[in-house]
Amino acid sequence: MPKVIVLPGDGIGPEVVGAALEVLREVAPDLTLEECRLGGCAYEAEGDPFPASTQAALADADAALLGTVGGAPDSPWNTLPRPLRPESGLLRLRQHLGVYANLRPVQVMPGLEHLSPLRPEIAAGVDLLIVRELLGGAYFDPRREKGAEAAFNTIGYAADEIERAAEHAFGAAQQRRGRLTSVDKANVLEVSELWREVVTAQAANYPEVQVNHEYVDSVATLLVTRPERYDVILTENLFGDILSDLAAVLPGSLGLMPSASLGEGAGLYEPIHGSAPDIAGQGVANPAGTILSAAMLLRFSLGRSAEAERVEAAVRAALAQAPTRDLGGTASTAELTAAVVRAL
Ligand SMILES: NC(=O)C1=CN([C@@H]2O[C@H](COP(=O)(O)OP(=O)(O)OC[C@H]3O[C@@H](n4cnc5c(N)ncnc54)[C@H](O)[C@@H]3O)[C@@H](O)[C@H]2O)C=CC1
Ligand SMILES: CC(C)CC(=O)C(=O)O
Numbered sequence: 585m586p587k588v589i590v591l592p593g594d595g596i597g598p599e600v601v602g603a604a605l606e607v608l609r610e611v612a613p614d615l616t617l618e619e620c621r622l623g624g625c626a627y628e629a630e631g632d633p634f635p636a637s638t639q640a641a642l643a644d645a646d647a648a649l650l651g652t653v654g655g656a657p658d659s660p661w662n663t664l665p666r667p668l669r670p671e672s673g674l675l676r677l678r679q680h681l682g683v684y685a686n687l688r689p690v691q692v693m694p695g696l697e698h699l700s701p702l703r704p705e706i707a708a709g710v711d712l713l714i715v716r717e718l719l720g721g722a723y724f725d726p727r728r729e730k731g732a733e734a735a736f737n738t739i740g741y742a743a744d745e746i747e748r749a750a751e752h753a754f755g756a757a758q759q760r761r762g763r764l765t766s767v768d769k770a771n772v773l774e775v776s777e778l779w780r781e782v783v784t785a786q787a788a789n790y791p792e793v794q795v796n797h798e799y800v801d802s803v804a805t806l807l808v809t810r811p812e813r814y815d816v817i818l819t820e821n822l823f824g825d826i827l828s829d830l831a832a833v834l835p836g837s838l839g840l841m842p843s844a845s846l847g848e849g850a851g852l853y854e855p856i857h858g859s860a861p862d863i864a865g866q867g868v869a870n871p872a873g874t875i876l877s878a879a880m881l882l883r884f885s886l887g888r889s890a891e892a893e894r895v896e897a898a899v900r901a902a903l904a905q906a907p908t909r910d911l912g913g914t915a916s917t918a919e920l921t922a923a924v925v926r927a928l
């Protein structure tokens with residue numbers, strides 16, 4: 585029986601993960617679902633945001649499903665020594681699992697164009713994939729330092745770190761529309777120059793994939809004005825973090841965006857949004873991104889594509905009937921989840 589570690593986390597995490605579990609129990613009742621702690625809740629209970637108990641449970645797991653971690657701007661968690669903060673727990677989890685390729689699909693589902701704040705002719709038909717390198721760059725810089733007068737983080741990449749993330753992007757482009765846009769800042773940054781050289785060299789192995797390179801600042805505009813230009817976007821950790829939140833404007837809400845993080849072992853599945861302290865505990869969070877992350881788990885970690893498609897179709901149908909507040913509707917988390925379960 586496949587084993588999935590469930591990490592509800594902080595803020596709205598337990599609410600959206602609860603919704604995804606309702607759906608998973610319907611479509612995959614044979615899964616062993618084991619709940620563990622990650623983030624601020626783990627620090628409070630066990631003194632560590634990525635505790636040994638969670639690490640031990642992951643040892644024989646097939647996948648992990650995560651909600652969100654982190655506190656409000658005034659949370660005491662934000663002044664803890666950095667390794668003890670909730671977000672460090674998440675970074676350590678990603679490193680522990682070795683999940684270097686973060687897949688963030690951006691889709692405006694047919695019939696749901698009206699949920700986008702953008703004009704229908706821009707939003708209609710959007711279907712792109714952001715492949716974000718997840719274990720390198722500024723977030724994992726070992727030389728990071730903060731003094732009273734100065735602080736720094738460096739964006740560093742080794743060629744093989746770029747290569748292994750790019751493999752995923754080329755592979756995805758082969759399966760999709762055959763176009764790969766590598767996003768960097770090579771007009772200013774040496775690290776981007778190397779990024780561009782590595783991706784260009786790799787392109788020779790994928791003659792059927794059409795590759796181009798664009799600067800991240802320009803992509804920030806084009807992504808939300810001419811999204812049809814993009815099929816697969818490949819980029820580094822920090823740029824990918826920012827561009828994927830921006831891309832959430834296309835379908836209409838951060839709450840709709842799922843992700844899969846893949847390496848050589850168990851995969852990690854999580855919505856791209858944070859713990860939304862402004863709405864936590866109110867029962868109004870949009871659970872669609874987490875439910876769609878569970879669909880990605882079924883597809884990538886368990887090879888259950890038919891069940892994944894069932895879930896995706898049910899989410900599409902439910903969002904048409906019962907949009908949540910972030911989408912201009914009135915449905916609660918529980919109401920949207922019930923609509924998804926009914927539509928399965
Ligand atoms: N992967 C993770 O666990 C992440 C954690 N964080 C942490 O989350 C906390 C809050 O960060 P913010 O910058 O406020 O970003 P956020 O993504 O939590 O919230 C941004 C805005 O989007 C809304 N929102 C997010 N998810 C939603 C959903 N499912 N349904 C409806 N509305 C939703 C929020 O209410 C808020 O207005 C911080 O502690 C941050 O460090 C931030 C990003 C990712
Ligand atoms: C460590 C996380 C808080 C970074 C983030 O925002 C993300 O991965 O989307």
Ligand SMILES: [Mg+2]
Pocket residue numbers: 825826829856
């Ligand atoms: Mg983010």
